[in-house]
Amino acid sequence: MTAAPSLIPDSGRCKRLKAASSRDHDSVDQLVMAARPFESRERYGRFLQVQHRFHGSLLALYQDERLNLQLPGLLALSRFAAVEADLRDLGLPLPSPVQPVCASPAQAxxxxxxxEGSxxxxxxxxxxxQRLGLAGDLGARHLAPHPDGRALHWREFVARLDGLLLDEREEAQVVAGAIAAFDSYRGHLREVFTDG
Ligand code: HEM
Structure with a gap:
């Protein structure tokens, strides 16, 4: 008799995601800093464009009904509206909406x-x-901590993600989704900061 695929919560899922994507994280981190986004408001405005593309492409996932059932409260975590408010604070036009990401439920x-880790x-x-005179209610809303603190929010998100029942195929898709997300972020950074 063939054993049914095991469907168990995996308390190590986020730890494994971190390990699997740490090189991607480091390269994105280095690219962000190399773009000198805090050198001037003009450069920070470009960084907001990167954030607008990335968080805009994810909006449909944050709004997805099934994902909200798996991760209760997901909808409220999207930072897209805050990125738009930041652009408005700086008097910048809202860029046109980007293509939503195409991902299977597990990749999502x-x-x-x-x-969320970002x-x-x-x-x-x-x-x-702050060096640019910005704050949680002016231009830097999407980077401001949640009133309950960043760590608490992250721990809650991790507990929910770790608690999901996934099979082996889905497990691999989650990792692929995380890597694709870092790739996409790198792509947005390169495009927006292409001329130095
Ligand atoms: C200059 C830019 C960045 C810096 C300095 C930075 C720094 C950090 C730091 C200090 C942590 C916490 C590590 C820990 O507590 O173990 C972290 C976690 C994380 N960051 Fe970044 N980050 C940057 C950009 C980004 C971006 C752009 C993304 C996504 C597109 C991202 C995704 C993540 C993720 C997913 C985690 C969670 C890792 C985990 O604990 O599982 N980061 N980052």
Missing amino acids: LGWLYCS NLGAAFLFKHT
């Missing part, structure tokens, strides 16, 4: 892991925006 979980590094970016 990897994309969301990448997007809130941790945002603490560091948020500090830099």
Whole structure:
């Protein structure tokens, strides 16, 4: 008799995602800093365009009914509206909407892991925006911590993602989704900051 594929929550899922994407994370981190997004408001405006593309492409996932059942409260986590408010604060036009990401439900979980995890590094970016005279209610809303704190939000998200029942094929898709998300972020960065 063939054993049914095991469907179990995996308390190590996010840890494995972190390990599988750490090189991608480091290269994105280096590219962001090399783009000098906090050197001037003009450059920060370009960084907002990158964020607008990335978070805009994920909006449909944050709004997805099935994903909201798997990860309750997901909809409220999207930072897209805050990115738009930041652009308006700086008097910049809203870029045209980007193509939504095309991902299977399991890949979508990897994309969301990448997007939610980026809130941790945002603490560091948020500090830099202060040099530009920006704050959580002016131009840097999407980088500001949640009133309950970044760590609590992240721990809750990790617990939910780790708690999902996935089979082996889906597990591999989650990893592929996270890697694709970092790839896409790199692509947006390169396009927006292409002329230095
Ligand atoms: C200069 C830019 C960035 C810096 C300095 C930075 C820094 C950090 C730091 C310090 C952490 C916390 C690591 C830990 O507590 O173990 C982190 C986590 C993370 N960052 Fe970044 N980050 C940057 C950009 C990004 C971007 C653009 C993305 C996504 C597109 C991203 C995705 C993540 C993810 C997914 C995690 C969670 C890792 C985990 O614990 O599973 N980061 N980042």
